[in-house]
Amino acid sequence: MHPTQFSSGDVIADRRADYARMLAENGEHEAAVELMEQALDLVPDWPAGLLRLADYAEKAGQADKAVPALRRLLSLDREDLFGAQLKLALLGAEEVPDQPPSRYVEALFDDYADRFDTALVERLDYTVPAKLARLIADHDDRRFERAVDLGCGTGLFGAEIRDRVTRLEGFDLSVNMLAKAEEKGLYDLLAKADLSLDPAGAGLFDDELAERRADLVSAADVLMYLGDLANAFSLAAHLARPGAFFAFSVEDAGEGDGYLLAPSLRYAHTERHVRQRLAENGFDVLTLTRTTIRMDGGKPVFGILFLASRTA
Template structure:
């Protein structure tokens, strides 16, 4: 839950919500649902309270109570800061959206930025930056004039590739992640950008990302926060020179030709979906490798690393 609107503004409602949280932490989710319903009788339009009710109800197997709470939350917050649409899709109450809400992703990583490196690298054994950089060097042992790092986050991939590029530019949706990347000093330019938007119509990238100038485009561990990859790959194609490399990772959805929304609220993509979007945007596959990209809940998360080349 994002750190916003934790308090309902009503002391009694807050107290009941606190008791509900303690019950939920002890696994008593049905009792937690009852207390959250009592709290919401006092403040029916409390977004964080509705989110808690939906969460406890889902864990209690009470889908019929979770769905109305999430729908009400979405009505109150059309920008969907809390990702209610994604949660409804997981419950089977909505179609899986092609893209997650931008405000949800932005708030998620703004909140996560301060502890991102420690949580991901030290606790989850995150290895995509090193593995992706190694794949690039193995297939193209040369230096690059300009590398554009899409969804650069705190700059973990930038640190791995910096000594191979003369100029490194990073773009991310989260201002807090960009601040952490700037502290590391690897990037020549950092700017805010939303990879989910259509680059041909948004105008968002016109100032920073001029067409056809990058020798290397990367998207390390960011595409799982996008569903359909059409817009992201169109952006990569727009900024890449002919014969430029495009290196990226996805979570592996297994067989099929599309993408799925996982319980983690991240997307996983099939190899076929990636191949199709690469071809549509003028990329030729150079290499792919399947690997474990991180741990999650003590279990390995399977991913695919791709290296493609922009066709002349």
């Protein structure tokens, strides 16, 4: 169940929220706001209700109602399961955070896992895994001894690279996505890890999982769920042997420095930010290509595919 569908525990409040949802689906956002306010009069500390109120208020152009609802939600939910901080940043009420809340990303993909492949590949024309595998092969068609697939999801990139890898490891924040990857039988190891954390806390290293063990590290359509790439690239550097490849994608933020938070609540990164973080962590860019990485709302989402190499 998606978090926005969580019940308030009050039958009348839930009924009003259901009516509000139907109004919102018909584009009647101001009326939906009024009904959600009535529901929250009955259950003031209903997190999912506060999120719905904020969403409807934003679409109605009522930021004066959306912002307090999100602030109240954040005070009730310190782990920020609902991504309130990101939504406040989009409304200009908070600074854009360096990273999204891990619990928000985990819940997002736990909910998405069962329909991920169908939605992404068939409906959104998602092509990053195949394009990234081709970028690697076009540069060097060698076989890899050990590949580490960061943010492996359901294993879409693993399927593209499996026949060129002796040992394939996959790590993801979502246990439901890992379960879907397990069903495909592609990986020699699957485990939970948080790429937003530093190498000591991410979950990629222990007595059996040594540093500098990979000659290929990948991150296909993962880094858009991170802001500043410093920690993610530090993880890649700790995994990569000298001369190892690091293949990954980002959404393209265009010219300038840094990164931005898009209305999709995903991050886009500038080429300059990516190059800076790569250099800081001992990677040289071998090649890059700009491409459409998926569709979103019927419009193309533009990205950059990178292939870098770990210096000795």
